[in-house]
Amino acid sequence: MSVFKKIQSEFSREKFREQALPLIRLALAEDIGAGDITSKAIVAPGRLARCIIKAKEELVVCGLWAIELVFEELDKNITVKSFVQEGTVLKREDMVCSIEGPAGAILAGERTALNFLQHLSGIAGKTRQFVKLLEGTHTCLLDTRKTTPGLRWLEKYAVKTGGGTNHRMGLYDMYLIKDNHISLAGSVREAIRLVRSHNKNKLMVEVECRSIDQVKEAWEEYADVIMLDNMDDLHLKEARRLAVDRCLLEASGNITAGRIKNIARIGIDYISSGALTHSAPAADYSLLFAEQK
Structure with a gap:
C-alpha cells in the first residue's frame, strides 16, 4: 500500500559494507590512534581468545554486519559467528555472537563494534515499539531526515530492521514542499504548480501543511501526500474528512508513544517520527571473554 515503497533503498550486505566501512575505519582511527597501549602492556603477542556478545536487556538486534566489518578490518584471523539474525528480538542474557582470534585485536575493536551495534539496535528497538x-x-x-550526519543510510537501515518504512533518503528522490518553500513561492498552490512544471520524472510530490486552509489548497492541486505538521487530533480529523481518497495523509510533529494509536484511529495513512533516529536510546550489550587460549 505504501507509496514510499517506490523510494526504498537497497539494504543488501554489499551496500551495507559500502556505506559502513568508511565510517568504521574513521571510528577505529579515532579510538585506537597510535595504539591500544593498555592491551599492548598486558596481552602477549599471539595470544588467542574467544569472547561472547550478550544482550543485557530486551532489544532488537541490528548491526551484526558492522561487527564483522570492524574485526575484519583489524585482523583477518578473527572469526565472528552470529547466533541470531538481524531484527531478532532478544531477552537479557541471550547470546548474539562469538568472536575468536588474536586477543589484542579483539580488545582494540571492542568499543567500536559495540558502539555501532548499540546505536543501530537502539533505533531498531524504538521503531519496533512504535510499529x-x-x-x-x-x-x-x-x-525522517533527522539523522546523525554521515550515518543516515545506516540509521534508515536500522528503522527498516525494526519494521518501519523509510521516508526519502535525501533531497533528490522525491519532492517535499516545506514551509520555507511555501513562503518563497507565495502559497501552497503556487509551490505545487512550480514543482509540477519541474517534475519531468514524475516523482512523488508531498506538501507540508500547517493549517486546514493549506490542506485545502494541496488537495485542490492533487498533491500525492499531504504532511499534517504539528496538528492536534481535531485538525487531523478535519484534514481526514477533506482529503477523502484523493490524497494520502502523513502526520508529523509531536509524535509520542502515547498519541500514536489515536492518530492511527483517525485514519491517517502515515506517521513520521524524527525521534526514531535522533532520540533512540542505545541498546545495552556486553562483550566478555569466555575462554582463554
Whole structure:
C-alpha cells in the first residue's frame, strides 16, 4: 500500500559494507590512534581468545554486519559467528555472537563494534515499539531526515530492521514542499504548480501543511501526500474528512508513544517520527571473554 515503497533503498550486505566501512575505519582511527597501549602492556603477542556478545536487556538486534566489518578490518584471523539474525528480538542474557582470534585485536575493536551495534539496535528497538502500537491499523510508520550526519543510510537501515518504512533518503528522490518553500513561492498552490512544471520524472510530490486552509489548497492541486505538521487530533480529523481518497495523509510533529494509536484511529495513512533516529536510546550489550587460549 505504501507509496514510499517506490523510494526504498537497497539494504543488501554489499551496500551495507559500502556505506559502513568508511565510517568504521574513521571510528577505529579515532579510538585506537597510535595504539591500544593498555592491551599492548598486558596481552602477549599471539595470544588467542574467544569472547561472547550478550544482550543485557530486551532489544532488537541490528548491526551484526558492522561487527564483522570492524574485526575484519583489524585482523583477518578473527572469526565472528552470529547466533541470531538481524531484527531478532532478544531477552537479557541471550547470546548474539562469538568472536575468536588474536586477543589484542579483539580488545582494540571492542568499543567500536559495540558502539555501532548499540546505536543501530537502539533505533531498531524504538521503531519496533512504535510499529507494535500500530498493529491492527492501516497506518504506516515512517522515519525522517533527522539523522546523525554521515550515518543516515545506516540509521534508515536500522528503522527498516525494526519494521518501519523509510521516508526519502535525501533531497533528490522525491519532492517535499516545506514551509520555507511555501513562503518563497507565495502559497501552497503556487509551490505545487512550480514543482509540477519541474517534475519531468514524475516523482512523488508531498506538501507540508500547517493549517486546514493549506490542506485545502494541496488537495485542490492533487498533491500525492499531504504532511499534517504539528496538528492536534481535531485538525487531523478535519484534514481526514477533506482529503477523502484523493490524497494520502502523513502526520508529523509531536509524535509520542502515547498519541500514536489515536492518530492511527483517525485514519491517517502515515506517521513520521524524527525521534526514531535522533532520540533512540542505545541498546545495552556486553562483550566478555569466555575462554582463554
